[in-house]
Amino acid sequence: MTVQMPTETFLASAAKAAKVISETVEKDGFIHVFSHLDADGIAAAGVIGKALYRLDARFRIRITQWVDEKIIGDIIADKPQLVILTDFGSGYLELLDEKVPDFRLLILDHHQILGKTDNENFMQVNPHVHGIDGATEVSGSGVAYFVAKAVNPANADLSPIALVGALGDMQDKCEQRKLCGLNELIIKDAVVAGLVKVEKDLTFFGRETRPIHRALAATTTPFIPGLSGEEDACVAFLNNLGIELKDGERWRALRDLTEDEKKRLSSALAEHLLSKGLHLEVANLIGDIYVLNREEPWTPLRDAREFAVLLNSTGRLDRPSLGIAVCMGDRGTALEEANKVLDDYRKNINTYLGWVMEKPERLKELENIYVIYGENFINEKIIGTISSILINNVEHPEKPLIAFAQVEKEGAAKFSARTTETALRKGVNLGDVMQTAEKFGGKGGGHNVAAGAQVPLDKVEDFIKAVDELVGKQLRGEQVGSRDNA
Ligand SMILES: [Mn+2]
Structure with missing residues (x-):
């Protein structure tokens, strides 16, 4: 009997997923791709998009912040022969099983897995299934890359895009900001192809x-x-x-x-x-x-x-379509436009950080965490970037940081949580912590190092208090959360 290594079983599952894609395209099936709106999600969409384009497939790509009712509605309305979710999906297995059980679904994700399903229409490629750490060893675009490469070895030229996604997710956590794990295989492909130094x-x-x-x-x-x-x-x-x-x-x-x-x-x-x-x-x-x-x-x-x-x-x-176009190779109009968006974005971040620093009550230190009160000033889609930036700058690196923005029209606050290596080593797992949003009528989840949640506006203070307590428990080495296999 041979014992298979995690990398081998992971790559075998990527090959299976590739087969599902190829078979769908052979039958001229219509494919819906949904991906997450951060850098990794857009890179993942670019990688899969390019692979599908090269297959001459019929497909469409949508970028969203969450797996939500809109996605479900799209699937039910358009009845694609295959749905591919990249850089999210593993946290929503039960929702998907409940709402769209009869659709063929491919989840290419690296987030912690929540819930279970034995639906045979669903297939999941996720490093966590194989005991590989999805927070640091491979990103959503990396998972998409391994599938794309299994579809056609020529897709190895998409390796730089997968590295971009991994860096977007701040996976450079090995010594001296190195990418490691499965990401190293991607670097190797990129270096061998002469695309990356x-x-x-x-x-x-x-x-x-x-x-x-x-x-x-x-x-x-x-x-x-x-x-x-x-x-x-x-x-x-x-x-x-x-x-x-x-x-x-x-x-x-x-x-x-x-x-x-x-x-x-x-x-x-x-x-x-x-x-x-x-x-x-x-x-x-x-x-x-x-x-x-x-x-x-x-x-x-x-x-x-x-x-x-x-x-x-x-x-x-x-403007995610600009990012996807750039990932798929557009170096003309899309890049030009994307450069302008990048300028705006830098200005926004400057403004938000200046705003946070302006008054001490906007960045509070509690017993076990830092909290940024973004109120309705910080754009909810940029709150994650703000917390990613500020977590590198906090005085006590054992304390995770959570930031939130209020979205009045949804009656909800959107939280983004980040932590440092120091806190991880002490046992902090933000994916588990953010899940507690469910107790406050919201939802949450993610990675140990980066996670998100949304809760109703009137539950914000209770939720923050609960998060502070849960992190305290984790720092003391106590078990938190109800997850059994993540
Ligand atoms: Mn990701």
């Missing part, structure tokens, strides 16, 4: 292509208040440090800086953040950089992390 440096966007002040201004992970998005301020900041911007006539890029200059720069940044009341490990500024070397220098597509921000911006600002 991996380098180590300060993780500013455009280390070899942008003048240093512009690289600094373009960087959003970490977000640096007063510098991110503000080129003039970056010029002044670098001047103050005595770092020359030009070498003769030529702009200097990050790769041109001496080791000493880089050291000065990173400690000055740490100090700058501290002066804004934010903390940052200098080590977090240095790491693996994934360069898409076939992309034009100076564009946001050149650096995989920045590419992810561009995709995220199209999703968050209601």
Whole structure:
């Protein structure tokens, strides 16, 4: 008897899913693709979209924030022969089984699995089924990539897009911001195909292509208040440090800086953040950089992390089709438009972060968590980005951060929760914690490291209190949640 390794059984399930896709296309079946609206979801939709396009399939792609009644309604109305859910779905098995049990459904997801179904029309490719960590080892676009590659090995050229998705989901959690696990297989494909180079440096966007002040201004992970998005301020900041911007006539890029200059720069940044009341490990500024070397220098597509921000911006600002088109290869109008959306998005984030920092009651520290009160000022679709940014800057890294925005017309508050490695190691699992929204008439779930929830507006304070308590329990090593197999 041979014992199969997790990677093998995972890849075998991707191959099965690929077969379902190919068979549907052979019968000229109509395919509905639904995907999540963050960078990873858009990348996943781009990967599957391109694979279907190459098969000459009949298909349609929709991007949404949740698996909800709208999706169910679409499926029932249009009766596709196959439904593919990417980057979400595993948290909604019972809902789907209840509402659309007779449809052929393919779930390509990496979120924790909630509930059970033995419906034979449903097939799921999810790393958690195989004991692989979906929070850090493979993303939704990565799962989609393995399926696409099983459909046709030529789809290996979509590997950079899968890396972009993984970085969008902040899966670079291995030592020095490396991607690891199944993501490493994807990197290998991308490097072998000559599409990606991996380098180590300060993780500013455009280390070899942008003048240093512009690289600094373009960087959003970490977000640096007063510098991110503000080129003039970056010029002044670098001047103050005595770092020359030009070498003769030529702009200097990050790769041109001496080791000493880089050291000065990173400690000055740490100090700058501290002066804004934010903390940052200098080590977090240095790491693996994934360069898409076939992309034009100076564009946001050149650096995989920045590419992810561009995709995220199209999703968050209601233009996800631009992001999908870019993933599928459009370097014309769609890219041009997406660049404008990215600009707007950076401005929005600046505004929101400035707003949060303006008054202490907007970022509160409780016993076990931080809470950002976004009120109805912060856009609910951007609340996740804000929490992702600020979790890197909190004073006590063992405390997770939850942020919420109020959506008056839905009578609900939408929460986004993030945590650090430190808290994970101490046993925090936000996916389990957010699930407690159900007790307050809402819903929630996600990953151990990043999760979301929505609850009715009048239950916000109760929910926050419950989350604070649950995280406290997890930090003390107590079991939380009702899930049996996630
Ligand atoms: Mn994802």
